Amino acid sequence: MASVRLVALKAPYVPSSLRNLSNFLLLRTHAFTVRDFSTAMSPPSTAVIYDQYGPPDSVTRIVEFSPVELKETDVCVKMLAAPINPSDINRIEGVYPVRPQLPSVGGYEGVGEVHSLGSSVKDFSPGDWVIPSPPTSGTWQTYVVKDQSVWHKIDKGTPIEYAASITVNPLTALKMLEDFASLKAGDAIVQNGATSIVGQCIIQLARNQGIHSINIIRDRAGSDEVKEKLTKLGANQVFTESQLEVKNVKALLADDIPEPALGFNCVGGNAASLVLKFLRQGGTMVTYGGMSKKPITVSTSSFIFKDLSLRGFWLQQWMTSDKAKECRKMIDYLLSLVREGKLTYEMELTPFSDFHAAMDKALGKLGSQPKQVIKF
Ligand SMILES: NC(=O)c1ccc[n+]([C@@H]2O[C@H](COP(=O)([O-])OP(=O)(O)OC[C@H]3O[C@@H](n4cnc5c(N)ncnc54)[C@H](OP(=O)(O)O)[C@@H]3O)[C@@H](O)[C@H]2O)c1
Known part of the structure; x- marks a missing residue:
């Protein structure tokens, strides 16, 4: 945890109660605050957000979020990769049945590496690879902090583009x-x-x-x-x-x-x-x-x-909370097929810095293209 605390010493303080996005955006303009050094903080995160529904190539933008404090049961994950799926596009367009609260971070599935842990987390270690399972909104950012119950540990022998896209x-x-x-x-x-x-x-x-x-x-x-x-x-x-x-x-x-x-x-x-x-x-x-x-x-x-x-x-609809166990078993099965070479599909890994180019491809502006997976 030592290195995380070091980052936190220099970073603006954001109380856990103010973790939602609108508060982040407000806090970005606030002055530094004195805080308890023993609390783990996430690093600052770079994210794709949208504050209105509309065409994803015009309403999305990249922002920097301040570090957030990890609650006891939180896991901070450094994202490695996340795909752009048609449903991500529909969510941003505001035409999906579940409309995310605005402003919102894009993305719904992905894979990341555990960066740091809340004080009572025992089942994960820094360096573990995890996916949100069932998926959860907000994977298009460099660091995601969510409760340990959200994360499912996976085999690190899986290619990241498959680990990132295995669920949806x-x-x-x-x-x-x-x-x-x-x-x-x-x-x-x-x-x-x-x-x-x-x-x-x-x-x-x-x-x-x-x-x-x-x-x-x-x-x-x-x-x-x-x-x-x-x-x-x-x-x-x-x-x-x-x-x-x-x-x-x-x-x-x-x-x-x-x-x-x-x-x-x-x-x-x-x-x-x-x-x-x-x-x-x-x-x-x-x-x-x-x-x-x-x-x-x-x-x-x-x-x-x-x-x-x-x-x-x-x-x-199916992946309601009581299906989490079943869902994770099926994910593990699918990932094993990937590792055995029995399940493969076309994807293109695109660096996060080229997010908007990846989005143009996902929107079909360049004709039929392989699935775009953002590499952080
Ligand atoms: N109901 C669910 O729970 C659920 C879950 C997952 C996915 N989905 C849906 O499943 C579909 C496929 O998702 P995916 O991520 O697998 O797709 P994808 O890999 O992103 O590929 C897009 C597919 O859509 C075709 N397509 C694009 N624009 C089209 C158009 N105007 N007319 C006809 N076909 C068009 C593409 O055909 P070309 O090769 O010809 O470009 C390609 O086959 C999407 O509709 C997605 O929302 C639904």
């Missing part, structure tokens, strides 16, 4: 494969948005269980290359949307692939209709995202003659 998307893929149908080896699933991280995870988790995947991607220049990449991950069939402009999409199914009972939709619009067309009698389509921002249209005959079911999935 891979866990969604795993949970959705388990929750909506009892699939067995030889069965098939169909999905759109197959290039997304969730999509790439669904392909691999299905393959690991002997389940076939039928994948739909947007038309683009270089679609053959994308198809090849997904096939290498274990995709059985990959179609562009335009390839599916045929009367009977099921005629395109390979001989060894049965009609799927389960479909996943993260796009909406025509891409959702294509998932429905592949489903077998009594099949289910689970919607978990709406990347095209277009509504889903379902034909009357899909209900009457195919008796299809439409369901939805929201990870944040």
Whole structure:
């Protein structure tokens, strides 16, 4: 703790009761205050904040926060990496069902290294790698101070970009494969948005269980290359949307692939209709995202003659506090798959200093790009 206290001696004092962001911002203008030297303090933190909802490329800015005092059960974590997910963008836009209180620090998941501990923390040591689990708002900053109950220790042998991004998307893929149908080896699933991280995870988790995947991607220049990449991950069939402009999409199914009972939709619009067309009698389509921002249209005959079911999935809803244990077990399983080379997905690590360039890529300004993960 000695080095932390040294920092604290020189730093402005911020009482723990004033830890919320608006108070930080106010305190940044206050004079230094005398304090108790025995209290552990965090280092100052550099953070991406937004004080109004709107386009993330214009409402986010980088600020410096004063050190904060660690309460007895707090853990101060030096962040190593955190991804930019579509839901982070939606939160900043103010269109997510849970609207963060403003001003707010961006980010929801990530990985960091334990820097210092409150006086009664026993289960962590400086240097441990931890992730917030379930995730928690405010990971886009260099130091995060939260109660010990927030943090889950993970194996340091995990590449940081995977440790940072293991919850929101891979866990969604795993949970959705388990929750909506009892699939067995030889069965098939169909999905759109197959290039997304969730999509790439669904392909691999299905393959690991002997389940076939039928994948739909947007038309683009270089679609053959994308198809090849997904096939290498274990995709059985990959179609562009335009390839599916045929009367009977099921005629395109390979001989060894049965009609799927389960479909996943993260796009909406025509891409959702294509998932429905592949489903077998009594099949289910689970919607978990709406990347095209277009509504889903379902034909009357899909209900009457195919008796299809439409369901939805929201990870944040499931990860309520009583699910923390289950959630952490699943995370450990997913991280072990990563370390064994059985789960991989495309990401780009971008230095924190280039945050706005990473955000532009995440916003799709440069066309389809790998998942952006900020490296602190
Ligand atoms: N419900 C939940 O609990 C939950 C949890 C996790 C994720 N999600 C949702 O799952 C989806 C995928 O997330 P992710 O982080 O895995 O994605 P990602 O890796 O950031 O990739 C974005 C995906 O969206 C596609 N896309 C982007 N703009 C599009 C548009 N205008 N029309 C159609 N497709 C578009 C991209 O396709 P291209 O390759 O063609 O660019 C790519 O497949 C998002 O909607 C996210 O909000 C939901």
